Amino acid sequence: MPSGVQEVFRVYPQTTSFDEPNEIVPECLRKDFIEASLIMTLSPKASAALSRRCLQSILRDKAGVKKGSLDREIQQAMEHLPSHIAGAIDAVRQIGNFAAHPMKSDSTGEIVEVEAGEAQWNLDVLESLFDFYYVQPSLLAEKQNALNKKLADIGKPPMKTSI
Numbered sequence: 001m002p003s004g005v006q007e008v009f010r011v012y013p014q015t016t017s018f019d020e021p022n023e024i025v026p027e028c029l030r031k032d033f034i035e036a037s038l039i040m041t042l043s044p045k046a047s048a049a050l051s052r053r054c055l056q057s058i059l060r061d062k063a064g065v066k067k068g069s070l071d072r073e074i075q076q077a078m079e080h081l082p083s084h085i086a087g088a089i090d091a092v093r094q095i096g097n098f099a100a101h102p103m104k105s106d107s108t109g110e111i112v113e114v115e116a117g118e119a120q121w122n123l124d125v126l127e128s129l130f131d132f133y134y135v136q137p138s139l140l141a142e143k144q145n146a147l148n149k150k151l152a153d154i155g156k157p158p159m160k161t162s163i
Helices: 029-039 045-061 070-078 084-099 118-151
Strands: none
Touching: 029 045, 029 070, 045 070, 045 084, 045 118, 070 084, 084 118
């Protein structure tokens, strides 16, 4: 290492182990997710803060929650989510709080930091939410439209329920 250099970081090209969200996901959410995934190894704290922001945007966009604190919005959304997702979304808030608010450990007195595995978990949860709220409904609607066209072609009424 050159004299006086403490650490070396690769700035470009940035890489991530996460795929870009499906194009059906709104651009603002895609951008936050991509940024959170790119910064995760360099700053889990920054990644967690972006994930928290992304979660709140998803809930306001798709879960029909009343605008308020993220804690209250999560409580409203949990009632309508599959249990495996509902149980994980509060983790995004809690981990994001470590990033946004300096909290000290009762046992050590040190500020609790966001760990890389926690930031990664947040991104995993966001991927599940993207799939639940955006990707799967879109895929199912495409399939339903194709079936309804086929039914119409043979003189049958469309499916009884719409996705």
